[in-house]
Amino acid sequence: xxTDPADPPATPAPTAADPAEPAGAPVEAVSCTGLTHTFxxxxxxxxxxxxxxQGEVFGLLGPNGAGKTTAIRCITTLLPVPAGMVRVFGHDAxxxxxxxRRLLGYVPQQLSADSGLTGRENVALFARVxxxxxxxxxxxxxxxxxxxxxxxxxxxxxGTYSGGMVRRLELAQALVSAPRLLILDEPTIGLDxxxxxxxxxxxxxxxxxxxxxxxxxxxxxDEADQYCDRVGxxxxxxxxxxxxxxxxxxxxxxxxxxxxxxxxxxxxxxxxGSGLDDNTGGxxxxxxxxxxxxxxxx
Numbered sequence: 001x002x003t004d005p006a007d008p009p010a011t012p013a014p015t016a017a018d019p020a021e022p023a024g025a026p027v028e029a030v031s032c033t034g035l036t037h038t039f040x041x042x043x044x045x046x047x048x049x050x051x052x053x054q055g056e057v058f059g060l061l062g063p064n065g066a067g068k069t070t071a072i073r074c075i076t077t078l079l080p081v082p083a084g085m086v087r088v089f090g091h092d093a094x095x096x097x098x099x100x101r102r103l104l105g106y107v108p109q110q111l112s113a114d115s116g117l118t119g120r121e122n123v124a125l126f127a128r129v130x131x132x133x134x135x136x137x138x139x140x141x142x143x144x145x146x147x148x149x150x151x152x153x154x155x156x157x158x159g160t161y162s163g164g165m166v167r168r169l170e171l172a173q174a175l176v177s178a179p180r181l182l183i184l185d186e187p188t189i190g191l192d193x194x195x196x197x198x199x200x201x202x203x204x205x206x207x208x209x210x211x212x213x214x215x216x217x218x219x220x221x222d223e224a225d226q227y228c229d230r231v232g233x234x235x236x237x238x239x240x241x242x243x244x245x246x247x248x249x250x251x252x253x254x255x256x257x258x259x260x261x262x263x264x265x266x267x268x269x270x271x272x273g274s275g276l277d278d279n280t281g282g283x284x285x286x287x288x289x290x291x292x293x294x295x296x297x298x
Contacts, residue, residue, distance in 0.1 A: 027090040029054045029181050029213040030075055035085045036237075037070050044070040046237030054089075057207065057214040059224040062234035063272045068217045069109065071234070072185050075215070076106050089180060102130070105174030105182045105212075109189065113169050115159030119150050122158055123172050130177035144172040147209075148202045164195030168202060175206060182207075184216040188223065196220070200227050221265040231264070235272040 030052035037045040045067040052058045060068050073079040075086055077097045086093035088100045113122050123144050127137045145154045148168040153161065158169060167187060174182060182203070188196040200223065207214055218224055224231050225245045232239040233248070241248055245264050252262045252270055262270075 026054060028052060028087070029056075029089060030058075030215060031087040032071070032075070033085055035071065035074060035081065037067075037074055037079060037081070043237055045074065048234075048238055050232060050239055052213060052215055053230075054213055055207075055211050056229040057204075057216065057227055059228035059231040060215065060217045060234055061219075061221070061224055061231055061268060066234040066272070067237040068234055069185055072183060072215075072217065076104055076183060077101055102177075103180045105177060105179030107167075107170045107174050107182075107184045107187050109186045111166060111170070112173065113158045113161075113166055115157065117158060118155050119145060119158055119161070119169050119172070120154040122169060123176050126173040127176045132177060140176050140178070144176040147175060147206050148172045149198075162195070164191055164198055167191060167195070167199050171199065171202060178210070179212060181213045181215065184214065186217055186219065188218070188220065196223065203227075221263065221268060225264040233268060233271045240271045241267065 028051050030050065032048050032050040035045050035048040035050070036043065048067070048071055050060075050071070060071070062068050070079065074081045075088065075093065077093050077100050081094050083092055083094040089103055091099045091103070093100050114125075117125070120141060123141045124137060127141055132140050142151070142154075145151050148171050150165065150168055150172060153165065158166065161169060171187070174184075184203070187203075188199050191199065203214060204227070206212065216228070228245060230242065230244050231248065233241040241251075243251070248267045249262050249264060252267045253260070255270075256262070
């Protein structure tokens with residue numbers, strides 16, 4: 001990735017001597033403090049406080065319009081934020097945009113693979129964008145393709161790939177820079193159950209091998225329950241419930257006074273309701289975009 005002339009030089013992450021971090025405290029992978037973002041009169045994110053621990057898979061859940069994607073775009077520096085609201089491994093997303101971007105791999109909702117390029121060419125393009133050293137590019141591209149089981153299909157046009165293969169290709173694009181934080185916005189939308197499982201198997205394999213942190217948004221509650229270490233349920237721009245899936249399910253059981261353990265979807269409904277009365281964003285434009293993505297993947 002080329003240097004943005006508007007960005008100041010990257011500074012080191014806070015150390016134990018830095019007053020922003022208590023002595024001996026680990027630097028969180030992501031820290032949002034009072035994060036707020038508006039579009040005109042619409043407050044999409046409303047004082048969001050969020051901490052993602054290093055090495056965990058954190059699921060950010062919520063109905064359409066809850067503010068999840070806006071929060072993700074703030075964390076990835078795609079949307080501007082005031083200083084001090086967002087830090088990624090100690091780097092301020094407002095002051096050190098390039099420093100933050102170099103730590104990230106990002107798979108957005110909308111498909112980003114070029115159907116007119118081969119799988120290898122798609123990943124190589126991202127290697128150049130993220131400034132992977134020239135002498136390392138070929139090996140890193142091969143490693144990323146192998147990590148998602150696309151080595152045999154690497155020289156085929158991406159336009160010939162199945163939906164699951166395209167999503168794995170986008171994962172390879174995000175992994176080629178060896179990110180410390182992988183951000184996935186609805187990574188399995190529109191995929192069949194087998195393809196969804198395959199994508200998660202590859203995510204977990206890379207995570208176990210590298211120790212990277214994963215921040216994911218999903219509407220599939222079964223995925224969040226099975227694969228996320230912790231989840232945050234977001235509604236109207238804020239996290240309304242936070243904990244492991246089991247903790248949240250047990251908490252709902254206690255509130256309802258039942259011995260039967262509810263599902264994570266039950267917790268979702270309890271916190272967010274139907275989500276249909278949520279006017280914080282996610283209108284027809286977002287619905288159309290999601291449907292287009294699902295059609296292309298499917």
